Amino acid sequence: MDIIGTGLSGLVGSRVVSQLSPKFSFTDLSKETGFDLMDFSRIRTTITGSTAPWVFHFAAYTDVQGAEQEKDQKEQSISWKVNVSATENIVNICHDTEKRLLYISTDYVFDGTQDTYDENDTPNPLSWYGKTKYEGEKLVQTLGPPALIIRIANPYRSNPVGKMDFVHKMLERMQSGLEIQTPTDQIFSPTYIDDLAFALEKLITAKARGIYHVVALNGITPYEAARCVAEEFRFHNALVTPVLYDQYFSGKALPPKHAHLKHGKIDVLGVTLHTFGEGLNAVRRQELSSFRSVG
Numbered sequence: 001m002d003i004i005g006t007g008l009s010g011l012v013g014s015r016v017v018s019q020l021s022p023k024f025s026f027t028d029l030s031k032e033t034g035f036d037l038m039d040f041s042r043i044r045t046t047i048t049g050s051t052a053p054w055v056f057h058f059a060a061y062t063d064v065q066g067a068e069q070e071k072d073q074k075e076q077s078i079s080w081k082v083n084v085s086a087t088e089n090i091v092n093i094c095h096d097t098e099k100r101l102l103y104i105s106t107d108y109v110f111d112g113t114q115d116t117y118d119e120n121d122t123p124n125p126l127s128w129y130g131k132t133k134y135e136g137e138k139l140v141q142t143l144g145p146p147a148l149i150i151r152i153a154n155p156y157r158s159n160p161v162g163k164m165d166f167v168h169k170m171l172e173r174m175q176s177g178l179e180i181q182t183p184t185d186q187i188f189s190p191t192y193i194d195d196l197a198f199a200l201e202k203l204i205t206a207k208a209r210g211i212y213h214v215v216a217l218n219g220i221t222p223y224e225a226a227r228c229v230a231e232e233f234r235f236h237n238a239l240v241t242p243v244l245y246d247q248y249f250s251g252k253a254l255p256p257k258h259a260h261l262k263h264g265k266i267d268v269l270g271v272t273l274h275t276f277g278e279g280l281n282a283v284r285r286q287e288l289s290s291f292r293s294v295g
């Protein structure tokens with residue numbers, strides 16, 4: 001099946017493409033392939049001219065702290081233009097061409113005041129980035145049945161390209177012997193991107209619609225996650241320092257404090273999500289085998 005998508009050169013998109021090719025054939029519209037999302041008419045012409053039944057909309061302004069700094073610019077901010085206005089253009093194109101639309105969203109749409117969140121819970125984002133992504137969700141939902149929204153959290157993978165995921169940022173600090181401060185009273189549910197790729201295959205095949213959470217099997221604190229990274233990658237002397245959420249995020253864009261996302265809907269489709277520890281183990285093995293094959 002042909003799929004046309006935005007942002008397939010990014011951290012998440014590039015791994016999904018490599019995991020799902022050649023079962024699916026992808027066309028990427030991102031800056032890397034010469035497309036700017038803000039060129040609405042070129043994006044429209046290209047998607048309209050494609051025979052692909054699905055549009056995968058992965059592209060976003062993903063710099064959470066950068067977005068926060070421009071929140072006073074409201075609808076003139078780059079984050080709003082990319083995450084909301086460009087999404088609206090894509091929704092309109094999908095409406096006019098009767099294509100199905102997959103939109104990747106985030107746990108940052110939630111405020112983190114509940115113990116858990118399922119797909120039907122009402123978002124209330126704390127950060128400007130979260131707000132722009134939620135506005136994108138609402139626009140995508142206006143499409144009705146052809147709309148599929150997948151919320152992910154802190155995605156990680158082997159051999160990240162472009163920007164580093166949080167696991168590799170931690171590894172870089174561990175390798176340099178630098179301290180890593182991590183909250184002990186925050187919960188997140190990091191998405192192993194290979195799980196997302198598998199889930200996507202199931203969802204596309206089932207022509208799924210609505211909202212799905214594709215996250216870790218269980219929630220974990222960032223402190224526990226850092227300890228897991230140190231253990232899995234054998235950094236036994238890693239300097240992982242416990243801090244509190246309020247201390248760590250003082251003056252920064254806030255993530256939800258408790259982002260324990262439930263994932264019952266994707267479980268029913270037969271997708272096995274992994275714990276953070278299992279995902280990390282798979283990442284280490286994949287990196288070891290790619291290192292051996294290069295060597």
Ligand SMILES: NC(=O)c1ccc[n+]([C@@H]2O[C@H](COP(=O)([O-])OP(=O)(O)OC[C@H]3O[C@@H](n4cnc5c(N)ncnc54)[C@H](OP(=O)(O)O)[C@@H]3O)[C@@H](O)[C@H]2O)c1
Pocket residue numbers: 006007008009010011012013029030031032033035036037038057058059060061062082104105106107133152153154155162163
């Ligand atoms: N990373 C996270 O922690 C996280 C967490 C939850 C949800 N998500 C969501 O997951 C999706 C993928 O995120 P990611 O981490 O893979 O992002 P990423 O690595 O920052 O990649 C963003 C992608 O969007 C493209 N893009 C951005 N602005 C563009 C523009 N004006 N015109 C054309 N292309 C543009 C980039 O293209 P170029 O590289 O070619 O410029 C790149 O392919 C996003 O929707 C994000 O909101 C991410």
